[in-house]
Amino acid sequence: MIPWQHLGTAQIPNNGGELKLSRRGEEFSIRLSGVRGELMNSRLFNSEEALADLAYKQLQPRDGCNAVSGAEILIGGLGMGYTLATALRAADASGKVTVAELIPEVVEWNKGPLGECAGQPLKDPRTKVYLGDVADLLSNNPKAYDAILLDVDNGPEGLTQNDNNWLYSQAGLESIFATLRPEGVLAIWSAGADSMFAIRLKKARFKVSIHTVRARPGKGSRHTIFVAQKPWESTN
Numbered sequence: 001m002i003p004w005q006h007l008g009t010a011q012i013p014n015n016g017g018e019l020k021l022s023r024r025g026e027e028f029s030i031r032l033s034g035v036r037g038e039l040m041n042s043r044l045f046n047s048e049e050a051l052a053d054l055a056y057k058q059l060q061p062r063d064g065c066n067a068v069s070g071a072e073i074l075i076g077g078l079g080m081g082y083t084l085a086t087a088l089r090a091a092d093a094s095g096k097v098t099v100a101e102l103i104p105e106v107v108e109w110n111k112g113p114l115g116e117c118a119g120q121p122l123k124d125p126r127t128k129v130y131l132g133d134v135a136d137l138l139s140n141n142p143k144a145y146d147a148i149l150l151d152v153d154n155g156p157e158g159l160t161q162n163d164n165n166w167l168y169s170q171a172g173l174e175s176i177f178a179t180l181r182p183e184g185v186l187a188i189w190s191a192g193a194d195s196m197f198a199i200r201l202k203k204a205r206f207k208v209s210i211h212t213v214r215a216r217p218g219k220g221s222r223h224t225i226f227v228a229q230k231p232w233e234s235t236n
């Protein structure tokens with residue numbers, strides 16, 4: 001068997017732990033210190049693609065145009081680039097996708113050895129990288145995005161950063177609600193089901209649907225995608 005080759009290490013801010021990138025042939029793996037198993041693997045990306053697919057399917061047509069024509073999308077968490085790549089495939093030429101990534105090394109990995117996994121989405125001219133906390137783009141930024149896709153710290157029950165708790169709190173969800181345009185969509189990747197989080201989404205005035213998606217088509221771990229839509233009639 002081909003041995004794993006260590007490619008890089010990255011420190012998560014605020015003592016969140018250490019990420020390690022490894023390669024075995026054409027397969028890549030990212031692991032988190034102190035956690036058994038992998039955080040990400042380049043062979044297991046079905047649910048990351050579903051995060052973008054489900055959000056785009058929920059976007060509604062405007063003025064008789066294509067639902068995603070000129071859509072502005074925000075992605076929290078670059079990972080291995082699969083969500084970004086799927087969003088770009090669904091977008092048209094005038095669409096814009098901003099991806100916020102907290103860890104500089106993850107961006108560099110995607111520019112380098114990881115890039116081919118998802119087809120080099122960072123090279124797409126419609127892509128903009130924000131190096132920092134996605135929460136920075138969700139405060140005092142009203143009606144800025146048609147869709148917000150979050151794949152941050154394993155979902156509502158995070159692993160690495162207490163700071164991420166705000167994203168999934170009632171206050172954070174209400175801020176996201178204000179940042180979305182009318183009929184805008186919030187889609188959240190989660191490692192598991194969370195009935196209390198669905199209740200928080202509804203309290204924030206979202207229409208909510210919950211989807212179970214496999215890590216690989218038809219097999220692998222089951223992940224949860226929360227899809228929440230802002231009503232058209234909202235005044236905020």
